[in-house]
Structures are given as C-alpha cells and as structure tokens.
Amino acid sequence: MGNSAWDTVTNRAVWLADGVAGLPAGLAGGRYRCQACRERLVLKGVKPGAKVAPYFSHPNEKACTRPQQEAQLDADTEVVIRLRDTIRAFPGFHADVHVLGEDLDNPSGLPPVIICTHGETTVALEHPGPSLPDSEVLRRRIRAVREYHDGARHVWFLRKDPNQFRRRGSLTVRYDGRDEEHHTVAPTEQQEAIVAAGGQVYWLDGRLVLIPYGVHWFLHPVRPGQDWTKWPKWRSDPRADWRISKPSPARDANCWGWYPSPCRP
Structure with missing residues (x-):
C-alpha cells in the first residue's frame, strides 16, 4: 500500500496527503498505476461514511511485486512534494508534479517532475533518489518534458552521495x-x-x-x-x-x- 500513484488520465502524480477530491473511486478503468510495478491500483476509502482514510491498493489487497522500489519511490515522491510546496509559497510561482515519459513495461524508477512557472519562464525540476536509471530512460524523460513544454529549462538536482x-x-x-x-x-x-x-x-x-x-x-x-x-x-x-x-x-x-x-x- 503506497502513498502515491500515477494518474494516467492527467499524467500527474496523486499524493494522498494532497487529498483525493474529485477522483473516482475503485479501479476507475485502470486509471491509477503503481509507480514501481505499473500494476493497476484501486483507490479506496473515499466513499461517504468510509471507516478508513483514502489509500491506494493493489487488486485484492496484494502486495507490490517491487516492495523496495515502491517504498523508495514513495519516499522520493514525498521529497518532491515538499519541494513543490516550498516553490508554491513564493509569490507569483506555480508548481505541479507530473509523471512524464513513463512506459508501462519499463518503469523509470524516477519520482515525478515538478513543472514550475513564473511569468513566462518555465523550469522542469527533477530531484531523483539515490541513483539514476540508465541513459536511454533519462533521454525518454527529457523528450517527454520537451514535448510537454518546449523551451522549459530542465534542471536535475542530485544528492551528494x-x-x-x-x-x-x-x-x-x-x-x-x-x-x-x-x-x-x-x-x-x-x-x-x-x-x-x-x-x-x-x-x-x-x-x-x-x-x-x-x-x-x-x-x-x-x-x-x-x-x-x-x-x-x-x-x-x-x-x-x-x-x-x-x-x-x-x-x-x-x-x-x-x-x-x-x-x-
């Protein structure tokens, strides 16, 4: 059970702490995907009178087939969400998290990218986890960001490890x-x-x-x-x-x- 999901309809990351208002419950036609294994997810706990807080579950409450990657991506996504919120706190800045360049058969292992705008300037901010995927996966991500917003600066902040x-x-x-x-x-x-x-x-x-x-x-x-x-x-x-x-x-x-x-x- 993870704290985030890939919304394939909007290509945005759903972070449960942001709330799930307006999102359909259940499988929703396969709309939600696990960021680690790409399996369809079920959004639960959103109906009126639910006794549990909203959460994403693999079908039949099964565990993710990549539990370590799931935990790491949840942790990395939380860092990205906090950075997004920090950016939003500055006057005139707008920031959202997007899932771009993903392949259902070949997950990148990257957390969402932040698309930040201020006036006419757009910057794509990446803050990956402990390691980077192979170069072809990175090029796929870069092409997707360019297709989404041509002209955006693409900046990668790596950890010093x-x-x-x-x-x-x-x-x-x-x-x-x-x-x-x-x-x-x-x-x-x-x-x-x-x-x-x-x-x-x-x-x-x-x-x-x-x-x-x-x-x-x-x-x-x-x-x-x-x-x-x-x-x-x-x-x-x-x-x-x-x-x-x-x-x-x-x-x-x-x-x-x-x-x-x-x-x-």
Missing part, C-alpha cells in the same frame, strides 16, 4: 581575490547524457548547491629559448594548465569541477 559522482581530486581556483579549493569529479554516463540533451545537473550538499563546470587540461607550448628538459620530474610541469567550460561542462571536458554556491530562497 557516492552513487551520484566519482571523486577525482581537487583544484585551487582564484575567485574574488582569494584561493578556493574545488573538488573535481568524473561524471557518470547518465549525467553526461543529461547535459548532452541540454539539461543542467547540480548536486545538493546541505545548504550548498554544487555547480559543475568543465575542466580541460592542456600544456602551454614551449617558447623559443626555453628548456624544460632538466626540470625535476618530482615537480609539477610548469607548462601544465587548464581552462574552463561553462555554464555547463563541454562534452570534451577531462573532468568536472564543483563550484559551491550557498542556497538562497
């Missing part, structure tokens, strides 16, 4: 007149797929947003009269340098750097 990055090292960066140490990471295939499709990837670390940029290593050419053959091997090559690609890392970047930016309301 070992499933979402592979650490490489660090860089000393001169910023605003002072030196800062930035961590570098090797992007995953999925993160590269998001950026290649025009999306943006960020990591959340407490009250910091880690913004990636591309790091491109190169060697300065030897100038006439210079001789570096006797340079000690144990010291770094003085010709070694790097350049940056932004606002998103270029596809040919050697690794990604993280610029930590404080979260601002």
Whole structure:
C-alpha cells in the first residue's frame, strides 16, 4: 500500500496527503498505476461514511511485486512534494508534479517532475533518489518534458552521495581575490547524457548547491629559448594548465569541477 500513484488520465502524480477530491473511486478503468510495478491500483476509502482514510491498493489487497522500489519511490515522491510546496509559497510561482515519459513495461524508477512557472519562464525540476536509471530512460524523460513544454529549462538536482559522482581530486581556483579549493569529479554516463540533451545537473550538499563546470587540461607550448628538459620530474610541469567550460561542462571536458554556491530562497 503506497502513498502515491500515477494518474494516467492527467499524467500527474496523486499524493494522498494532497487529498483525493474529485477522483473516482475503485479501479476507475485502470486509471491509477503503481509507480514501481505499473500494476493497476484501486483507490479506496473515499466513499461517504468510509471507516478508513483514502489509500491506494493493489487488486485484492496484494502486495507490490517491487516492495523496495515502491517504498523508495514513495519516499522520493514525498521529497518532491515538499519541494513543490516550498516553490508554491513564493509569490507569483506555480508548481505541479507530473509523471512524464513513463512506459508501462519499463518503469523509470524516477519520482515525478515538478513543472514550475513564473511569468513566462518555465523550469522542469527533477530531484531523483539515490541513483539514476540508465541513459536511454533519462533521454525518454527529457523528450517527454520537451514535448510537454518546449523551451522549459530542465534542471536535475542530485544528492551528494557516492552513487551520484566519482571523486577525482581537487583544484585551487582564484575567485574574488582569494584561493578556493574545488573538488573535481568524473561524471557518470547518465549525467553526461543529461547535459548532452541540454539539461543542467547540480548536486545538493546541505545548504550548498554544487555547480559543475568543465575542466580541460592542456600544456602551454614551449617558447623559443626555453628548456624544460632538466626540470625535476618530482615537480609539477610548469607548462601544465587548464581552462574552463561553462555554464555547463563541454562534452570534451577531462573532468568536472564543483563550484559551491550557498542556497538562497
């Protein structure tokens, strides 16, 4: 028994805590689907005089065939709902949660996407769980968001955990007149797929947003009269340098750097 469902008629996520007013009870023609296993769900406890609070059930009160995924998706969806409510609290902002790009035979494992509008600006916000699905599933989601609202910025906020990055090292960066140490990471295939499709990837670390940029290593050419053959091997090559690609890392970047930016309301 989960706390959320995919409403295939509206392509929106039904979160029980939001209420179920106006939704038909029962199977409703197969309208409601489990986000984990895609089985039809039954909406119960909504009729007048019901002795239980509304809930979704698999047919015949059977358990979901993917109980761990069901629990994880419920937890991930709750985080998304809270983020939606935070956005709605700002004047002039509108936000709804949608289930886009899903396949009944191949569930994505992604929680709903938030479609946020402010004036003429639309942003699709993703906040997935501990891991991302394979790249083709991500591309399917990106295409669906684009079809739903062409021109929307598609932003992915990832958790800072070992499933979402592979650490490489660090860089000393001169910023605003002072030196800062930035961590570098090797992007995953999925993160590269998001950026290649025009999306943006960020990591959340407490009250910091880690913004990636591309790091491109190169060697300065030897100038006439210079001789570096006797340079000690144990010291770094003085010709070694790097350049940056932004606002998103270029596809040919050697690794990604993280610029930590404080979260601002």
